[in-house]
Amino acid sequence: MNKKQLNFEKSLKKLExxxxxxxxxxxxxxxxxxxxxxxxELIKSCLAKLNETKKKIEVIISSGKTEFFKE
Known part of the structure; x- marks a missing residue:
């Protein structure tokens, strides 16, 4: 099984x-x-995906596209 082909949720389930x-x-x-x-290997893959997602969230927040959060 190629771990890189598993999405985060499937990787986490396999790890469990x-x-x-x-x-x-x-x-x-x-x-x-x-x-x-x-x-x-699954942990490594999951951590990479989490870090990638965190960076994307930081870009979205810093770009001001979260104005709907402000009251």
Whole structure:
């Protein structure tokens, strides 16, 4: 599965599934390591998307396109 093709919500859901599997399925060491590595990539992807979104929000706010927030 290519993590870059997953959107934020799907990545987050997959990350939750990985955490649950590690906590509840008691995988062997190799499987746990593979799950951990996959989770680390998903976290990296999610953080990148959050940072990208934050920058877009900052641009919108600084451009004055949020006048409807002002009373």
């Amino acid at each position: 599934e990985i955490v649950s599997e590690i906590e509840n399925a008691d995988p062997d060491l190799d499987k746990a390591l593979a799950l951990f590595a996959e989770g680390a």
